[in-house]
Amino acid sequence: MARSGNRGNSQPRWLFPFVVTVIFLLSVLPLGRLAATGIASALQGHARQMLSDPSLWQSVYDTLTTSFFGMIAAVVLGGSFALLLTLFDIRGKTALGFLFMLPTMIPPQVTALSWIGMTGPSSALLKAVGLAPPMGTPNPLYSISGIALLYGVQNAPLVFLSLRAGLLALPRDGVEAARLAGASSWQVLKDIILPLSLPGFAAGAAIAFVSCVGNFGIPAILGIPASIYTLPTLIYAKFATFGPGTFADVSLLSAIIGILSMIGLTIEERVLRGRDYRVIGLSGQVAVFRLGIWRILAELLLWLTIFTILVMPLTALVASSLAPAYGVPLSPATVTIKAYEEILFRQSITRTAFTNSITLSLATAFGLLVVTVLTGYFLVRGKSRFAPLIAALAEIPYALPGIVLAVAFILVFAAPLPIVGISIYGTIWIILIAYFSSFLAVSLKPVVSAFRQLDPSLEEAARLSGAKFGRRMADIIVPLVAPAAGASVILVFLIACNELTVSALLWSAGTQTLGVAIYNLDDSGSFNLASALSVLVVIMVIVMMLVLELLANRLPKGVVPWRS
Structure with a gap:
């Protein structure tokens, strides 16, 4: 095989053209085509027409509102888990980290379906335990706040990963010096660790915001039935009513999504501008604070959170899949596996x-x-x-x-x-x-x-x-x-x-x-069939994650996301 003419270079001559061609076809060509179509549409006057459409600005408002509050929820939830699991003597850290990562690995449409099955008057799970609200009561998830809540649950693990990476890189000698000087654990946390952790918080918040802006599954399941359209679901609706100007419209809408994503990342950069976060000393083993009598309460809160955001929704999803129809109470007399038989053996789709x-x-x-x-x-x-x-x-x-x-x-x-x-x-x-x-x-x-x-x-x-x-x-x-x-x-x-x-x-x-x-x-309207198919998808996700967990010790550091 031919090699490069440069003796100091062990690569063959064809490798550079191969890599350039791959990057061109998978990145430069599609994104360049999108940019060219958007510019051409703007020059032809489509931008003015679209910018005068009230539905566009309503969808921009809904996108920004749900993404901002979803980001806040993700930062609070993911940041709390990162601080507690990284800095404190919590037991069962590996199990908690693994379970906390599951929501972001589960498809967003499955997350939305599981939470729908857990709330509202038609919940098979709530009906089974006698806690379902009266029929006719609106499901609170079909709202801006419901979409934002699930954004937070879906993206909290991203904040967790970002902040934990920063915490693990903190200099342990600085923490020990503060302790030797008589500083309490609270003072060390407040005056040293949290200020140095700001880059992790900012990066996690930016990633969560960008992910919320581009999320389709959650607003499609929760927003479209309530006539709440974010920019991704508005693009989907434009394609559903395909017309002569559809390509021009979706190109401009895609550009707006890209701009909002860049704004989120730019704000992160500005937050960190002018601040020097370089540290001196050994890192990679941050000091662990002892909670004492508060450890049991902290562990209970962590496990209760896992139960609320993961176990209960997935239990509701299983209950919905075993009910004969949406809204039918689940009981020994009504439980059935017909939904699984339907999707596995009868539904060709x-x-x-x-x-x-x-x-x-x-x-x-x-x-x-x-x-x-x-x-x-x-x-x-x-x-x-x-x-x-x-x-x-x-x-x-x-x-x-x-x-x-x-x-x-x-x-x-x-x-x-x-x-x-x-x-x-x-x-x-x-x-x-x-x-x-x-x-x-x-x-x-x-x-x-x-x-x-x-x-x-x-x-x-x-x-x-x-x-x-x-x-x-x-x-x-x-x-x-x-x-x-x-x-x-x-x-x-x-x-x-x-x-x-x-x-x-x-x-x-x-x-x-x-x-x-x-x-x-x-x-x-086949909610029980959708739930059954979602249960099978969740099982597949868990099996794949367990395989990665078994391989974790043989892999380079950072490959398995929930591992330190």
């Missing part, structure tokens, strides 16, 4: 959705693995000055809301492909390519982490002995990065199999995914 989701997820996970092993090798081992730019471009599609990415790929593939004259719009192939783009960063991160921990001397010795690139990859590099590669496959499969936001706009008859099937079942 759900069987198709299972097949499509598993096929797409496996193809995405293993296809991206090949791409990211080569890309990760280039980014870590290469000496190209373009490496930072390529790494940034790989991250952008994952950072953008999925609905924006879906619009970008529709614009790219709406017309037949050049030369071959074949259109992939409306086929499963457009979903696969969009998944490649959306989850490239998810697959790349564990592989890059593994490459950075490898000693390059092994490969260099093989290269000096005459081993070509393919032989070095097969005999040295791939075996050493195999654990991280396995984690990459599981993470991508887990996220892709439950995805809704991207496929909501890209699916057509015969290409439904599990996320789309759940949403369509609920939209058609």
